[in-house]
Amino acid sequence: MTLQQTTLHAPIIDEGIEKKLSGLTPETIRTVIDDVLSSETGPRLKAYLKTCVHCGLCSDGCHFFLSFDRNPRYSPVGKIKETLARFIHDKNRITADVIRQAAVIAYTECNLCRRCVMYCPFGIDTAYMIGIVRRICHRLGVTPLYIQDTAHSHSAFMNQMWVKEDEWIDTIHWQEEDAREEIPDLRIPLEKEGADVMYSVIAPEPRFQADLIYKAAVLMKRAGIDWTLPATPGWDNSDMAMFSGDNEIMGRITRTHFEAAERLNVKKIVMGECGHAFRSVYDTGNRWLGWTFPPIPVVHAIEFYYDLLKTGRIRIREKFKPRVTFHDPCNIVRGKGLHEKARYIIAKTCENFIEMTPNREHNFCCGAGGGVINCGPPYKSKRMQASRVKAEQLKNTGADVVITPCHNCHSGIDDILHHYKIPMSVTFMVDILTTTMETNP
Amino acid sequence: MLLTNPQKSSGTVEKKETVDAWMTPSDHLEDIQVSPDGDNVAAMFVNKEGETQLCVNGQRWEHGFERLWYPRFSPDNRLTALAWDGEAWTLIVDDQVWDSRFDYAWNTGFSQDGHHIMVVFQKDGTYGLCLDDQPWTTSFPGIGHAAISPDGTRTAAAVQMEKISEGDIFSFQQGVFSTAVDGEAWTKNFVNIWDPVFSHDGKKTAAAVRLNLYDYSVAVNGEAWRKCFECVWKPRFQPDTDDVVAPVRKGQSWTLAKNGNLFWKNRFTQLWHPEFNHDGSKLAAVVAPAFGVWSVAVNDTVWKLDRFDAITGLTYSPDGSRLAAVGMKKGRHTLIYDGKSCNRFCERVWPPVFSPDSRHIAARIETNGRYTVILDGRVWDRTYDKVWDPVFDDANDALVIRAFDKGQYLKIRAPLSHF
Known part of the structure; x- marks a missing residue:
């Protein structure tokens, strides 16, 4: 079944991308590109660039390429050719227009999903290379406004939606009160030092989907889990700075999350149903900080539910x-x-x-x-x-x-x-x- | 394999409280709290009227509230809890209610001696700190990273100086955050402020700052160091000089800087939690000499330990001559001290506690799903449902074990010779 493609998207003016572009000179751009490439990349990138034979097999891995009627502009290799390859090969000819195009491609035309890696005969990780493009764009101050705002929220309040500390605690208290109407002795324990599990969520849950915290609490209660939530920053495991290219804030977010768990001295962290947060905590943010693996075991909700069912701690009615x-x-x-x-x-x-x-x-x-x-x-x-x-x-x-x-x-x-x-x-x-x-x- | 003394002793039980006997079937027990001296055990109940009440050693407090939470003993053994009376939040201390009322109050903090108590508050949508029932006279649109001076007479926090709309990235990047000390903000704003700290005499404050999206530094009393770095972590004042040190990232590696200048020669994959001993003669930090390899560095010399996945709980002895921490390897914990690993791994180890004479090290541990304490590498022969951090007596000859088991709170005096 093939659904009809609608009209091509109109040009988009994004103030977050446009505002800094006018002040960029080819020299400024070159300096940032060279600095990122020389100090933040190494053999991995060189191996990818030298190994790629431009066969195009990655293309069919990309939903952008397929959805846009196999337009090569949207193929993974095409995106790299228009961004990182130009940064490397075009030397001093990288203009603000090239950076604009690179930012649009890197932030909005690649989901870093790594599906294309499955179809590359050499396993080249295009998402890694697009991440380098995003890092360069971040360093140049050319970032889509909305995701930059999210990164700012992370930096100021250690969560992605400007949730203040009292708002988080209040939401948990309110969810506990609601839940107790259903299960009178249910608790949503905040700051329970020494609990077995620290449960962490992403900011949209207290903002818009607080019922998910309620449901998690019901599940914990039924399964008899000794758990807690932190009342301090560190409750939000999400990390949009990882995607904006702000690695320093990414690291600070991940550190805050783990140090909340260390302070509570839990045995493990169970993360709610979020994918990108898992990537940050399990793979990217922890490694930027120097931990090979998370210093406290982290399990995604799927692993947690699996264990609960497998061990009979919850049964299906x-x-x-x-x-x-x-x-x-x-x-x-x-x-x-x-x-x-x-x-x-x-x-x-x-x-x-x-x-x-x-x-x-x-x-x-x-x-x-x-x-x-x-x-x-x-x-x-x-x-x-x-x-x-x-x-x-x-x-x-x-x-x-x-x-x-x-x-x-x-x-x-x-x-x-x-x-x-x-x-x-x-x-x-x-x-x-x-x-x-x-x-x- | 954990060692225990074959000369078994259960110690002297100095206090026993049957907490379960305090409950009626309609009550619901919340977290039990124990005072540092071990003489008071507190539990929170929902009474028949639906009010939340605290109960200490079986005696219910006079005041009941629609909601109580975060019961915590101060270092001087006073019991506090945040309380909601249906209209406002306040703090209750030993059954005495503060006069101050807030739309929200949280994050109770104490001075080192426990004589001073602080909470963070929100009132009418603005934020501040309240010390000993005296709220700041100035409040701010946002707050975080609350701190109290060592003597407890001053408070500080990172504050947002002006409201900005969500999505206004350009105003944010102009810098809308500062540090407020006793409610008075530094004269300069920064893009971000993290982790304000006081000097030992409480006269100065320092914080990690971000000057723009890329340049990090440390500001002391509002003035940023003249040098910037790729990233910085929480600074520390040196006790004897008031110099400020902080972990800084430069050239993709971490080291320590003092007053803006690189201070340690070694470079690390990571460096954080710098801590001075009491006279400033030693400076230690948790470090990763290589990716995934964690240790402790003291005065820029790295302990030669087996590979640890992470290290926490860095603690000096009272005389400042010894240092201990918790090492983690493959999901199990052990104590490390004086440059060596204890090599007795168990499920969990809490931060170490030194005896007043600095000769002994104890810690709370979890082993085989039960809780007990460890002293100088030897494990107490009894385990409990729960224990709190052990406390040495002033004579350095016994360890006070505060434990909860089978519904009973126990204060046990365990002679050191019985381990």
Whole structure:
């Protein structure tokens, strides 16, 4: 089934990109590019650049390329040719216009999903190279306004949505009060030093989706988990600075998250259903700080739910009846191979499961990840066009519900379902679990 | 393998409180708190009227509230809790309610001796600190990183000086953050302020700052160092000189800077938590000499330890001659001290505690899912449902174990010779 592509997106004026461009000279640009390439890259980048034979096999891995009717401009190798390759080869001819184009490509036309890596005969990580382009753009001050604002929020309040400390605590108290109407002795423990588990979430949960914290608390209660949330900064595990190219703030966010867990001296951190945050905590931010692996074990919600079901700490009362499909989030599937654990949970909780095609590590990105949705409304139309293959993939399942354990995927797919008028709803795994589990295990 | 003394002793139980007996079936127990001296155990209950109350050694406090949370004992053994009476938040200290009322109050903090108590507050959408029931007279649109001076008479925080709209990245980049000390802001703003700290006499403040999106520095009393770095972490004042040191990143590696100039010669993959001993003669920090390899450096010399995945809880002995920390390897913890690893790994180890004469090191540990204490590498022979940090007696001959087991709180005096 092929959905119709709508009109090409109109030119976008992004003040965050435009404002600094006028002050950039080729000399300034060259200095920053040389500095980033010489001091922040090494053999990995050289190996990628020397190994790529421009075969184009990466192209079919990219949902932008496929959704834009195989336009080579959107192929992974094409994006590198228009950005990093020019930075390297064009020497002193990199103008502000080139930087503008590079910023648009790097921030809004690549989700850093790493699907193309699967199709490269040499395993070249295009997302890594696009990350270098973003780093250069950040250093030049040329960043989409919305994601830059998010990075500012991270730097000031250590969460991505300007949530003040009292607002976070108040939300938890309010959720606990609501939950106690259902389960009178339920607690959402804040600052419980020495608990087994620190649960961390992303800022949209206290801002817009506080019911997810409520549901997590119900799950913890039913499973008998000794858990806590920090009342201090560090409760938000998300990290848009990782995607804006502000590595220093990325590191500060990750450090704050782990030091909250160290202060509470928990045994492990359980992260809510977010993909990019897992990438930051498990792979990128921790390594910028010098930890090979997280200093305190971190498990994604999918691993946690899997363990709860496998060990019988929660049992399923009655399976979910509607036809469901599953969207594999890039950062926890290509990033950590959690696809089979996710399917185990679905097999335990859902009666009618339909695989989407392709699936598991070959699944298409939701189009929102990598900070693309965080570049804001100006780019939504383009993002929707770039998600045509995703829309077709979703529609072809004929499912009533798509489950995805990632906030970005959730938002991105919700946009796609509305844009392409697909009669399907999107849900988190915890919604399914709390609907189907026994209330008195 | 953890060593225990075959000459088993259960120590002397000096206090026993059956906390479970305080409850009626309709009550709901919240977190138990124990005073540093071990003489008071407090629990929080929801009473039959739905009010939250504190109960200390079986005696219920007079005041009940719609909500109480964050019960914490001060270092001088006073019990505090944040309280909501249905209209406003305040602090209750030993059953005495502060006069100050806030729309929100949180993050109770104490001076080192416990004589002074601080909370962060929000009132009418603006933020400040309140010390000993005296709120700052100036409040700000945002606040974070609250700090209290060593003697507890002054408070500071990173504050937002003006409101900006979400999405106004350009105003943000002009710098809208400063440090307020006792409610009075530094004269300069910065793009970011993190981790303000006081000098030992409380007269100066320093903080990590970001001058623009790329240049990091340290500001002392509002004046940034003349040199900038790729990144900085929390600064520290040197006790004897008031010099300021901070971890700084330069050329993609970390070292220490003093007053803006590079200070240590070694370069590290990471360096943080610099700590002076009491007279300033020693400066130690947690360091990563190579990627993924963690150790401790003292006066720029790295301890030669086995490979650790992470290190926390850096603690000096009272005389400043010894240093201990917690090392983590493959998800298990051990104590490290005096440049060596204790090599007794267990599920969890809490930050080490030195005896007053600096000769002994103890810590709370979790082993095989139970809790106990360790002294100089030897594990107490009994385990409990929960323990708090051990406390040495002033004579240096016994360890006070504060434990909770089977519904009972126990204060146990354990002679050091019994370990």
